[in-house]
Amino acid sequence: MNKAELVTAIATKADITxxxxxxxxQSFVDVVTDELAKGGKVQxxxxxxxxxxxxxxxxxRNPQTGNPMTIPASKxxxxxxxxxxxxxxxx
Numbered sequence: 001m002n003k004a005e006l007v008t009a010i011a012t013k014a015d016i017t018x019x020x021x022x023x024x025x026q027s028f029v030d031v032v033t034d035e036l037a038k039g040g041k042v043q044x045x046x047x048x049x050x051x052x053x054x055x056x057x058x059x060x061r062n063p064q065t066g067n068p069m070t071i072p073a074s075k076x077x078x079x080x081x082x083x084x085x086x087x088x089x090x091x
Contacts, residue, residue: 036077046084053078 001009003025011021032042032050041051057073 044082046082048082048085049080051078051080052076 007018007022007025010016010025011018014021014024016024035042036050036052039052041049043049053076055074055076058071060069060071061067062069
């Protein structure tokens with residue numbers, strides 16, 4: 001499912017216009033992005049949790065040359081699945 005299909009599904013399910021559904025979806029994405037950028041987390045009970053994982057600097061290899069290189073420390077967004085969503089998928 002791509003973004004356009006998701007917008008259509010939300011509009012149908014919520015009985016709203018596609019334009020309003022797209023605003024809602026974009027607002028959700030913006031709020032989650034802003035919160036994660038601040039180092040926070042967004043928890044939706046039963047669905048899952050969006051948070052940020054800190055990755056330490058590490059040694060890696062250049063895949064083209066095989067030479068060792070240092071991969072700098074970074075932050076990576078992640079999603080942990082909630083129990084209700086996991087149970088629904090495994091039915």
